[in-house]
Amino acid sequence: MTALARVGATAAILLATRQFFRNWGTTKAECAMPLPGDSLIGQPAVVTTEGITINRPPEAVWPWLVQIGQDRAGLYAYETLHTLAGLDYHDAxxxxxxxxxxxxxxxVRLAPRGWLGFxxxxxxxxxxxxxxxxxxxxxxGGESFWDAVWSxxxxxxxxxxxxxxxxxRVPLRRPGAVVGAELIAPAKAFVTRAILRGVKHRAESEPARNHPL
Known part of the structure; x- marks a missing residue:
């Protein structure tokens, strides 16, 4: 009973706090609207949509997105924390x-070889x-335990x-994967917000006006 009580308490806490980190910065219409990649996971168990307004046209924002990656421009989010975690990001x-x-x-590489045993x-x-x-x-992808789509x-x-x-979007395929996705959701939301803010800051800054050759 004690174990069941702990599981129940954990689930209750997760459900109560979800509203504070899911769908940050977006409207109900944006959360409901179809986006590219949605069809890859037709019956998701977990869906989040987070957003930000950038005071620059899309063509000034796009170059920052294309170059993301651990071995490229980084993720523009908390470089110091990522370094402490062994991710070796160098945000451009x-x-x-x-x-x-x-x-x-x-x-696109998100973590270096050997990170946390991977x-x-x-x-x-x-x-x-x-x-x-x-x-x-x-x-x-496919039947992978860790299948997820990030757009x-x-x-x-x-x-x-x-x-x-x-x-x-995380598929409704294996309970363990869904539970894992819910458990890491607060941390993922924290990093996603940082990415959004990092892209906004760079795209709105003076260097962002220099388009690549």
Whole structure:
């Protein structure tokens, strides 16, 4: 009974706190709207959509998204904490022309080889890409235990603004994966907010006006 009580208490706490970290910075309409990559996981158990308004047009934001990656421009979020965690991120503060090419099937590294015992680190695959609009990244895929879809989406707002939406979808496939996704959700939301703010800061800064050659 004690074990069941602890599980119940943990579940209650998670349910009570979800509202504070899920769907940060987005409207109900944005959470409900279809986005690229949604069809890859048709019956998700976990869906989050987080967003931010950037006072620059999409073409000024896109170069920052294309170059993300642990071995490229980083994730623009809490570099010091990531370094302490052994992630070895070096977040870029300018657009790098050599990192502006991303295509379907390419991989994006999120953690270095050997990190926390993962032989190959953490690598996601570009499942879909729409130039200037969206990047859909997938972990695992198929029947993988850790299957999930992470999409970064840009939408024009007004004459000179952009909405950046980041959506995560985890399939209803294995209870353990879903529970794991819920347990790490607060940390993921914390990092996602930092990514959104990091992209906004860079895109709105003076260096962001220098388009890659």
């Amino acid at each position: 503060d300018r657009i790098h022309p050599e990192w502006q090419h991303l295509a379907e099937g390419d991989t 032989t190959d680190g953490i690598v996601v695959t570009v499942a879909q890409i729409q130039e200037g609009r969206s990047i859909v990244l997938r972990t695992g 970064l989406n840009l939408a024009q707002q007004g004459d000179n603004g952009t909405r950046l939406l980041i959506r995560t």
